[in-house]
Amino acid sequence: MNARREAPPQEKHRYILFHKPYGVLSSFTDAEGRPTLAAYIPVPEVYAAGRLDLRSEGLLLLTDDGALLHRATHPRYKLPKTYWVQVEGVPSPEALEALRQGVWVKGEKTGPAEVEVLDPPPALPPRPVPIRERKDIPTTWLQIVLREGKKRQVRHMTAAVGHPTLRLVRVALGPLTLADLEPGQWRDLTPEELRALREALRLGPGGKPARAPRGQGKALRPRSPRPSRR
Incomplete structure (x- = not known):
């Protein structure tokens, strides 16, 4: 290994x-x-x-x-997490902007995200189980950076804008x-x-x-007692 x-x-x-x-x-x-x-x-x-x-x-x-x-x-x-995400179809500018601004998932709106199209697609090792591809429907690779972590958040986000996730690879953590x-x-x-x-x-x-800089103590207090999970 x-x-x-x-x-x-x-x-x-x-x-x-x-x-x-x-x-x-x-x-x-x-x-x-x-x-x-x-x-x-x-x-x-x-x-x-x-x-x-x-x-x-x-x-x-x-x-x-x-x-x-x-x-x-x-x-x-707010440790940033960076993902390369292959989605079904070609997201419109409006869909990309919705991902950036936050979408509604199970009654909660996701936080702002950094989203960009990866063109050309990233060079990644082949997956042992091929992705599910549909004839005549293209796919798109996105880079998505999140500073929150809810269960299966990326998959829920792309599905919410009509582009199901086909492959998801986390490439960076902070x-x-x-x-x-x-x-x-x-x-x-x-x-x-x-x-x-x-x-x-x-x-x-x-x-x-x-030690936090003077005057920043309040800003650093946790807003939620729940741990971040993906």
Whole structure:
């Protein structure tokens, strides 16, 4: 799996990037016997910071650092998540703008998103199970950046504007990217990546909370006690 230990030796926690393949759960156990992270990552006591559903692919961050895990999944810190999304059809400018402004999903309006068309389409490894394509209906690749995380949010958003998601790949989480990882590969964060992630989550060296600038305390209070999930 090309596992490489790159985290600073003085770090007491593990911080792992994993390229989750299609058809693998974002957990280490499953009562139904479906493929899990245990088949790929032989590291005990690490947990995924957010999830990708069974049919989604791409970047997962796993760690045993509870403070960082909390911040990476809490809506207070608005860690951006970047997805490459193949949708059915060709979204109109109005559909793209609706995604940017927020759409109604199950009685709630999604927050603003950054949305752009990827042309040419991104070069990605083939999926083991081909996407469902319909004759004479083209597909479009979008890049969608979210700063919130509700269950299957991207799929619900594209369906709401009439363009079902056919393939979904998370390519970045804050400053972290898939980079050279192939599906099923993992590695530890580099010192530079870990430092950038802590800065994005307002954590100081060693994982201690960074002090907020004077006058910003109220703005940093959490608006919701619920953790962010995809």
